[in-house]
Amino acid sequence: MDDLKPDTDPTDGHHREHAHVAASSMASPDKPIFDPEDWKLSPFEANLCAETRQLAQSKFANRAPGIDRDARFPTENYVDLHNQDLMGICIPKSLGGRGADLKAYMLAAAEIGRYCGATALTFNMHVSSCLWTGFLADTLEMDSATRAEHEHKRQTHYKRILKNGAIYAQPFSEGGDAAAGKVAFSTTARVTNGGWIINGKKIFASLSGHANYYGVLCTELDGPDAKPSRANTMYIAIDSTAKGVSVEGEWDPLGMRGTVSRTLIFKDVFVSSEEQLMPRGVYFNAAKRWPHMFMTLTPSYMGIAQAAYDFTIRYLRGEQPGTPPVKRRMYATKQLAVAQMKIMLEQTKSIWFQAISEARPNPSKDALLRAWAAQYSVMENSNEIAQLAVRTCGGQAMLRSLQLERLYRDSRCGALMLPWTAELCTDMLGKGILYEAGESDDG
Ligand SMILES: Cc1cc2nc3c(=O)[nH]c(=O)nc-3n(C[C@H](O)[C@H](O)[C@H](O)COP(=O)(O)OP(=O)(O)OC[C@H]3O[C@@H](n4cnc5c(N)ncnc54)[C@H](O)[C@@H]3O)c2cc1C
Numbered sequence: 001m002d003d004l005k006p007d008t009d010p011t012d013g014h015h016r017e018h019a020h021v022a023a024s025s026m027a028s029p030d031k032p033i034f035d036p037e038d039w040k041l042s043p044f045e046a047n048l049c050a051e052t053r054q055l056a057q058s059k060f061a062n063r064a065p066g067i068d069r070d071a072r073f074p075t076e077n078y079v080d081l082h083n084q085d086l087m088g089i090c091i092p093k094s095l096g097g098r099g100a101d102l103k104a105y106m107l108a109a110a111e112i113g114r115y116c117g118a119t120a121l122t123f124n125m126h127v128s129s130c131l132w133t134g135f136l137a138d139t140l141e142m143d144s145a146t147r148a149e150h151e152h153k154r155q156t157h158y159k160r161i162l163k164n165g166a167i168y169a170q171p172f173s174e175g176g177d178a179a180a181g182k183v184a185f186s187t188t189a190r191v192t193n194g195g196w197i198i199n200g201k202k203i204f205a206s207l208s209g210h211a212n213y214y215g216v217l218c219t220e221l222d223g224p225d226a227k228p229s230r231a232n233t234m235y236i237a238i239d240s241t242a243k244g245v246s247v248e249g250e251w252d253p254l255g256m257r258g259t260v261s262r263t264l265i266f267k268d269v270f271v272s273s274e275e276q277l278m279p280r281g282v283y284f285n286a287a288k289r290w291p292h293m294f295m296t297l298t299p300s301y302m303g304i305a306q307a308a309y310d311f312t313i314r315y316l317r318g319e320q321p322g323t324p325p326v327k328r329r330m331y332a333t334k335q336l337a338v339a340q341m342k343i344m345l346e347q348t349k350s351i352w353f354q355a356i357s358e359a360r361p362n363p364s365k366d367a368l369l370r371a372w373a374a375q376y377s378v379m380e381n382s383n384e385i386a387q388l389a390v391r392t393c394g395g396q397a398m399l400r401s402l403q404l405e406r407l408y409r410d411s412r413c414g415a416l417m418l419p420w421t422a423e424l425c426t427d428m429l430g431k432g433i434l435y436e437a438g439e440s441d442d443g
Helices: 043-070 075-083 102-113 117-139 144-164 282-289 291-297 299-316 332-357 365-393 404-411 422-434
Strands: 188-192 195-205 213-221 233-239 245-248 262-272
Touching: 043 075, 043 102, 043 117, 043 404, 102 117, 102 291, 102 299, 102 332, 117 144, 117 213, 117 282, 117 291, 117 299, 117 404, 195 213, 195 233, 233 262, 233 282, 282 291, 291 299, 291 332, 291 365, 299 332, 299 365, 299 404, 332 365, 365 404, 365 422
Parallel strands: 188 213
Antiparallel strands: 188 195, 195 262, 213 233, 245 262
C-alpha cells in the first residue's frame, strides 16, 4: 500500500492518481465528483478520492443490487476496505492510519456513495469513531492528564481497526429527544468497579449484528442518587459479543437497506474503563464545539445525487449499460430537465464543498448557518435530483434491474437522519437567523 501523505509534494500535480488507480484495468473509470484541478483539491485529497472511487466503481457497484434486494450487510465490501487499508482512513498518520481530516474523508466517502449508498452510510458510522477520537480530539484543548489518558485508550481501538479490520458502529438514536441533542441519553452507564454497567436501547443502529464494537453514547451515573445530565454523556465501545448485548427486530425498509439498522439492547452489560472512546466530558464539549461533525452523514447522499445525474445523462444519450442504445436527448423537455438537474447538482456541490472546507472548532455563526443550509441542500436535493431523473428517463428506467430506483429510494432517507434532519435544519436556521444568542421575546 502506498503511503498517502497529506503533505505530499505539491509539485506532484493535482492529477496524479494513486498507484491502485493507475494500475486499474477498469474499462471506463468515472470522472471525479470534484475535479481536483477545478476544486483545487490537495494531492492527498485527489488521490484518496481516486482510490475510493476506483474501489467502489470496480467492486461495490456490482454488489449493490444484491445487498439492497436482500437488505443484507455489505460484509465483502468491508473486507475490501480493510485489504486496501481504508478502515483507518481517519486514524492519525502518527498512529498508523491514513490521516484524513474531515474534508478529505467527506470527499472520498462521497465517491463511495455514488456506487453503494448503504456501504457509504455504514462506513460513515465506523469512520466517525475515528474522527471523533482522532482529528477532532486533536483540535480540542485537554489538560495533559486527559490528553495522555485519551492517547493511551484510543490506541487500543485503532490497533483493532488497523490490524484486524474491526468495524465500529455509531448507535445513538433512542427514539426520544436525545439524538436531537435536547435531553440526556436514556442509555445509562452506571459506574462500577473497573468500568460501567450499561443498560438501554438504541434504535436504527446501523451495522447491528455486523459491527465488532458499538460506539455507544450514553449517560454516566455515578452513585445511586445521580441525575441524568447531558454534560455526563459518555462515548464507550461495547464489544458486540459481550454478555447482555442483543439485536432485535426486523429490517425491511424503503431504502438504505444494506445498513441493517436494527434495534440494539444492552442489559446489564459490563464494560471495562479501558473501552472509553473519549475521556469523561470530552464528547459533550466536542459536540458543542464541532457542529460540522454532524455533516458526516451527507457524503453518501452527495454521491447518490451525482449518481442519479450521471445515470440520466447516460440514459438520454443511449449509453446506459443494460438498456437498448436508444437516444432520447433530442427532446427539448429532456434538455430542460437535465439543465434543471445540473443547476441543482452544482448548487448542492458548491454549498457542501464550502461547508466542509470551512469546518473548524467554534465556527462563526455564518458558517454554522451555512452548515445547516448545506446539510439540508444535500439531503433534500439528492432526492429531488433522483425523482427528476426517474421522471425524465421514464418507465423503462425505473425497473429494478437498473440502479435508478434504488438511488431514488436511498436518497429519501437522508433528510431523516438525526440530529440534523431536514426539519431540524430549517428549525435551527429560522431561529438562528432571527435571534442572536440570548435573545427572547418574553417580557
Ligand atoms: C437508513 C438509516 C440509518 C440510520 N442509522 C443510524 C445509526 O447508525 N445510528 C443512529 O444513532 N441512528 C441511525 N439512524 C436513525 C436516525 O438518525 C433517526 O434517529 C431516526 O430516523 C429517527 O426516527 P424516528 O421516527 O424515531 O424519529 P422521531 O424522533 O420520531 O422524529 C421524527 C422527525 O421529527 C423531527 N424531530 C425529532 N425530534 C425533534 C425535536 N426535538 N424538535 C423538533 N423536531 C424534531 C425530526 O425531523 C425527525 O426526523 C438511521 C436512520 C436511517 C433512516
